[in-house]
Amino acid sequence: MKLKKQWAMLLAVVIVLGVALTACGKKEDTQTVGEAGQQTEQNGASDYEGEKVLDYYLSSEPQTLDPQQMWGQPDIQVENMFMEGLMRFGKDDSSLEPGVAKGYTYDEATNTYTFELREDAKWADGTPVTADDFFFAWRLAIDTSGAYSFLIADYIEGAADYAAYDKVAFLTEKDANFEKLNEEEQGARIEAMTEEELNAFQAKKDELWKNVKAVAEGNTISITLAVPAPYFPNLTAFAVYAPVKEEFYNEQSAANKYGIEAEGLLANGPWKVAEWVHKDYFKLVKNENYWNKDNIHIDVINMKIVNDVETRTNLLKTGVLDGSAIQSKDVPDFEDVAILDELNLQPMINRSDFSIFYVDFNHFDNPITQNANIRKALMYAMDRTSFVEKINIGDRPALAIVPEDFPGLEKTFREENEMELFEDNNKEKAKEYLAAGLKELGMTELPTLDLLIGDGDIDQKVAEKFQADWKEIGINVNLVPLPWAERLTRLQNGDFGMSASGWGPDYPDAMTFLELFESVNPNNNGRYNNPGYDKLIQAAKTERDAQTRIQYLYEAEKILIEDAVVAPMYFRNVHFTFKNYVTGVVIRGVGATTDFYWADIDMNAKNIEKQK
């Protein structure tokens, strides 16, 4: 969800300039700033009559605020403020808060979740949010091929069939000769469909939609799943599951404003978008029709769009922003208590953003990287500990695939499946593997290997560190910086040995990382193909029992490391700090990063500081 073009994103968040400052002592992972609950009730509302205004930022212009179409982080960030699904993201990474639904029950026998809708859930225009608004939205997501529509199509029973039935399927059914046409002719035939045919197609679609097992009964929505997914309730907090009011959608789509202008957004969440000046700023104001408005403390949220991290730091220092993410190179600065005191800032929140960065190997068209011993030599030679101390300050060494703190069954996945699955920086072991690998290949030394990397400065800095490690055991690696589109072309053509990659989760389950290496996964760049591994993933995807299911996932992750399918580099951490007068901000890894749902702001203190 967060990794767009992975390395380009890295560039934005982590700018590494100098090497070696003070070692960064990682604080315990705290998700909440200040003492949320207690304080807000007492101070917050008591002695301030005026509007409570929070000044924050967005890292870039959202591509779209159409919940069914979005996939980028700034989009999701804003969506979480003005929209609300059946459930909301909770205060930590696996918990949920009630949203439009008061809660849900699960029936194991039928794999059905039943959500009870609240009567007082309203749209910003005062009309009630109904079950039909949800059904309309979900169908819309599939019909318009929204980026995350698979979160609906792959889960709800019947939805996959509905999604798969397109005009090609319709015409194939109707006319046996259609299949024999070439692609261009098929395209022409589709464009030439008569009105009668279109109606018939639509009727067939309607019929298929009736088979989708999401039904309203009284004030409940029951959803029967096609697959076991213990994390399904979390999915209902994602943008793609948000409701859409049909009438508003049709009206604003016709005006070409839906999801792209402030007027084209109808809120049902805690705030509504009052102003959206493209690429410049957002102004959100409290939604007076929101059912839980009494517990929403902040009246106005101003968000200026600031791409540049350095500029963001300047804004934080000059008091224009009430908080900000801190880039890796500034982490030592903001760990300094004197600086925090001077700027009236709280200690930083350091936490994983759940992305992993690793080296992809070619498993299908390169004899050297197809050799497991060579891959292991490369994997063991890397010194990640000194890398996160000197280069990417504040990040964590990746000695497994699923990132630290990512939810498992009861605890975090890492706690359940060992914190480290292999040893960092073991040059002796690396040399042994190299010798074994060379013997198998019948070589005396390896030719220089190419490592494809992104074309930013950071990509270069990161790669140089590991290049030096590899050189120590006698493997020469040549760095090849390429723009993403070109790198992708080479990956697709198998024209590579190694490539730097990254991945962030799409949903809060370890499967989102592990299914990447299934042979059929389109993002399996190295085309790792292990029937045993595929079987495990499929078994996990169909297993109803959560205990058994997670065992499959543990085992799958271990295979990835034993086989050195990829060489993990690091888990990325994010760092945030807020002014002392802001409390209750939640920073999380999956979904909207920053959440002000429980936040409060001491305006008296803020105004005093502003006057200074």
Added chain:
Amino acid sequence: MLKYILKRLLMALGTLWVIATLTFFLMHALPNDPFTDPKLKPEVKQALRVKYGLDKPLSEQYIIYMKNIAKGDLGTSIKYPGRSVSDMIKQSFPKSFALGWRALIIAVVFGIFFGVVAALNHQKFLDYLSIIIAIIGVSIPSIILGPILAYLFGVQLGWFPVTVDKTQWSLILPSITLALSSLATISRLMRTTTLEVLGQDYISTAKSKGLSRYQIVWKHVLRNAIMPVITVLGPLFAALITGSIVVEKIFAVAGLGEYFVSTITEQDYPMIMGITIFYAALIILSILIVDIIYGFIDPRLRIAGKGGK
């Protein structure tokens, strides 16, 4: 004159067509397409390609595109689905323009002033000072100057906001950053041409007639030395008002400059085309305006009126 302008406008259309065609085929020669995001499923990518007509043969896409521009339709962005390219340009351009015209005034006024002062004090202190300023201006890129100004006058001294907000005040730092290299170019150009003019016979004549130094500089030197500056003014104007990615990034300006780079890396085809055509049209137009202004400043160049040149 009217006939001349019409002829030039016609030529401009031809030039635009050549530029649009070249850009169209060059951008499609880039590897891959806009839908390279690993987060998009293959079937979603395919649906998007169909939606934007990228599944059709290139020649067909070209014909469709050209037909649309002829109707004045620049299409919709791929990166920002649903938003029309012309709206996006319309929304961003005023923000770049607000900085651009200020930068232009700073560059022209101070550039000419420094240039003339330097020339009048040839090989004296003020001359060296202005040369130093010019060298600094040319050699310090805005990516260095911007952060320095923002840090010094914004963070440390607190005189100016560090980003552009709704106040006039906040436009000063970015305008200066944007102006500096043009200022340096103009002052060097002005210095050279002023020195040249100062050596002319008619200046000696004016001096011997007993005209005051002020009158000589104002009436004779400036008017003759300024011509080459006006020549560069056209393209400079177009460049400044369309914004700079660097200045806009540092000062968080919601301008057009960013698109010149981001649209290419994102391969947002309709935006690349829209922005290229817009920029090309601006340059062609400002060159035309400069050519017309020539006539007013220097009557000798008014041959254009006779349909020549």
